[in-house]
Amino acid sequence: MPETPDLRQRYADALSRSLTSPQRGMADHLDAVMAVRDDELARLRREVAYVAETGERWRQLWERVDQERSDAVVRAEQDTAANARVRAKHVPFQRGDDAFCDECSVSHESGVRRYVLVPFPCDTIAALDQPAAVSEEQAGGGNG
Ligand SMILES: [Zn+2]
Known part of the structure; x- marks a missing residue:
C-alpha cells in the first residue's frame, strides 16, 4: 500500500x-x-x-x-x-337445505340426534377465515 x-x-x-x-x-x-x-x-x-x-x-x-x-x-x-x-x-353436514357444523352441533353418539344445530360456517371457522389482525405493536401504536 x-x-x-x-x-x-x-x-x-x-x-x-x-x-x-x-x-x-x-x-x-x-x-x-x-x-x-x-x-x-x-x-x-x-x-x-x-x-x-x-x-x-x-x-x-x-x-x-x-x-x-x-x-x-x-x-x-x-x-x-x-x-x-x-x-x-369443523366440517359441514346438510340438514335439508341448510349446512351445520358437525363439531359445534352437539350430537348424540349415533350422530343422528342433535340437540343444537350450529350453522356452518361456525364461529370457529369464521374466526379462522378472518384476516390476521394487526397487533398494536406491529402497527406502531401505543397512543393510549
Ligand atoms: Zn364448528
Whole structure:
C-alpha cells in the first residue's frame, strides 16, 4: 500500500524538526521519524480492532436474525398444521337445505340426534377465515 501524502508529510515534518534542533545526531533523527511510524501503527491497530469488533457484532446480529427467521418458519408450519386439524373437525353436514357444523352441533353418539344445530360456517371457522389482525405493536401504536 503506498504511503499517503499525509503520512509522508508527517515524516518530513518530524525529520525537519529534528534536523533543525541543535546537538542532535542521526539516531535522534531516526527516532523522530520512527515515532511518527509508531503513532501510525498504533492508529492502524485500533482501526483493525474496531473493524474486527464491528464484524463480530454484525455476525452475531445476522446469526440472531437467521435464528428468528427459522423460529418463525417453524411457528408458521405449526400454525398451518393446527389450522388444518381444526378445519378437519369443523366440517359441514346438510340438514335439508341448510349446512351445520358437525363439531359445534352437539350430537348424540349415533350422530343422528342433535340437540343444537350450529350453522356452518361456525364461529370457529369464521374466526379462522378472518384476516390476521394487526397487533398494536406491529402497527406502531401505543397512543393510549
Ligand atoms: Zn364448528
